[in-house]
Amino acid sequence: MKKIPRHILTASLLCVFVAVMVVVLGISFRSMKEAEPIYPGPGVTGQEMLSKYCPNLKGTAGDTEIYILDSGVPGASMLVLGGTHPNEPSGFISAISLIETVKPVSGILYVIPRANASAFTCNDPQEGSPQRFTIQTAGGERWFRFGSRATNPIDQWPDSEVYVHASSGQTLSGSEIRNLNRAYPGREDGTLTERVAYGITQFIKQHNVTITVDLHEASPEYTTVNAIVAHEDAMDLATLSLWELEDVMKISVEASPKNLHGLTHRELGDYTDTLALLMETANASQGRLHGTVSAEMVVSGQDKFYYRAGQYGALTVDYPETGIGMSERCARHISALNEFCKSYDGPAGTIDLGEMPSYKEIITNGIGAYLASPK
Amino acid sequence: MQIVYLIIVALVLVLVVVNMFKKKDNLFFQIDAALVMITLLLRLLLIK
Numbered sequence: 391m392k393k394i395p396r397h398i399l400t401a402s403l404l405c406v407f408v409a410v411m412v413v414v415l416g417i418s419f420r421s422m423k424e425a426e427p428i429y430p431g432p433g434v435t436g437q438e439m440l441s442k443y444c445p446n447l448k449g450t451a452g453d454t455e456i457y458i459l460d461s462g463v464p465g466a467s468m469l470v471l472g473g474t475h476p477n478e479p480s481g482f483i484s485a486i487s488l489i490e491t492v493k494p495v496s497g498i499l500y501v502i503p504r505a506n507a508s509a510f511t512c513n514d515p516q517e518g519s520p521q522r523f524t525i526q527t528a529g530g531e532r533w534f535r536f537g538s539r540a541t542n543p544i545d546q547w548p549d550s551e552v553y554v555h556a557s558s559g560q561t562l563s564g565s566e567i568r569n570l571n572r573a574y575p576g577r578e579d580g581t582l583t584e585r586v587a588y589g590i591t592q593f594i595k596q597h598n599v600t601i602t603v604d605l606h607e608a609s610p611e612y613t614t615v616n617a618i619v620a621h622e623d624a625m626d627l628a629t630l631s632l633w634e635l636e637d638v639m640k641i642s643v644e645a646s647p648k649n650l651h652g653l654t655h656r657e658l659g660d661y662t663d664t665l666a667l668l669m670e671t672a673n674a675s676q677g678r679l680h681g682t683v684s685a686e687m688v689v690s691g692q693d694k695f696y697y698r699a700g701q702y703g704a705l706t707v708d709y710p711e712t713g714i715g716m717s718e719r720c721a722r723h724i725s726a727l728n729e730f731c732k733s734y735d736g737p738a739g740t741i742d743l744g745e746m747p748s749y750k751e752i753i754t755n756g757i758g759a760y761l762a763s764p765k
Numbered sequence: 766m767q768i769v770y771l772i773i774v775a776l777v778l779v780l781v782v783v784n785m786f787k788k789k790d791n792l793f794f795q796i797d798a799a800l801v802m803i804t805l806l807l808r809l810l811l812i813k
Binding site for chain 1: 766767770782785786788789790791792795796798799802803806807810811812813
């Protein structure tokens with residue numbers, strides 16, 4: 391019998407190794423497509439899919455749920471966008487908390503918790519970030535995905551060398567073509583990301599949404615952090631809310647730059663009648679100075695390198711040794727959303743979210759106390 | 766556009782496999798090739 395050459399044998403063995411690795415990794419990567427459960431609370435009166443407002447999204451990874459919390463009492467409306475960037479989890483968790491616990495008294499609350507649903511199905515490359523993190527609730531532990539800043543390249547690929555924003559002609563780095571918050575107002579027949587943006591813009595137009603708030607997180611060294619970014623039409627609302635919010639937290643208001651296109655606080659304000667706002671909290675897992683990004687670190691916000699950077703004055707926020715935890719970050723978002731509703735005094739009437747936990751209550755009890763128990 | 770890129774990925778994958786089987790007395794080259802194959806296959810199968 392002819393002896394098999396050694397290099398053929400090793401190549402064959404390596405092919406078997408490749409096959410095993412592809413199966414193991416494939417199972418792991420594909421598991422990100424399983425969405426974490428959301429348990430609609432007593433305030434939820436309806437649910438729609440975004441493809442209703444952009445039929446080109448139907449059956450794609452970009453189609454996503456819209457939760458409707460209609461008080462039944464005429465008034466103003468607010469749309470909350472969570473998960474525009476799924477690696478900024480406090481916006482997503484705050485949105486889920488609203489769906490599961492809020493019961494509006496007047497007006498309508500709309501919540502899109504996974505604005506960029508595709509971006510929840512992958513991680514950012516070379517970041518070593520966890521696929522999931524957990525939060526303890528009254529009835530047990532719940533898991534949530536820690537996704538990517540941008541649409542999954544499997545769903546929208548390849549990136550162009552330069553991203554040209556369709557309606558303004560602004561040019562950005564090619565990878566920004568998959569960033570939902572650079573795609574507004576979107577295009578009906580554009581890329582998947584542009585179609586998601588278009589669907590959200592159309593939803594706001596068709597429902598004449600009074601206030602739109604996009605929830606984000608930023609690195610502790612970034613200049614726009616612990617801030618409300620407001621379109622000029624929403625500046626009065628942001629400033630009024632700031633007066634109240636400053637009693638409990640350090641927060642600032644920044645004007646939406648007129649020459650920075652594709653972002654919610656610019657384009658939704660320009661292309662619709664909504665009062666467009668964006669919120670940023672400080673998340674250590676976002677920045678460039680952190681150590682290992684573990685599931686625990688995503689929730690605790692604790693990182694010794696960021697603490698040291700804070701000691702050197704390199705950060706734009708106060709960063710305690712205990713970190714800036716998920717509960718505090720969600721408390722900022724939820725308190726501000728409630729304050730926007732209280733401060734709104736326009737022709738659309740009022741919007742009252744009903745009984746809401748205070749900033750201090752959320753921090754004291756933990757955000758898990760304002761999420762449903764796993765079923 | 767995506768199909769063009771998938772064809773390119775498939776072509777590179779075939780070349781890597783052919784080279785891996787041709788390369789004699791260089792185990793490290795073959796290991797390198799195997800690691801490259803994993804990423805190419807994951808993209809070709811539209812998994813990652």
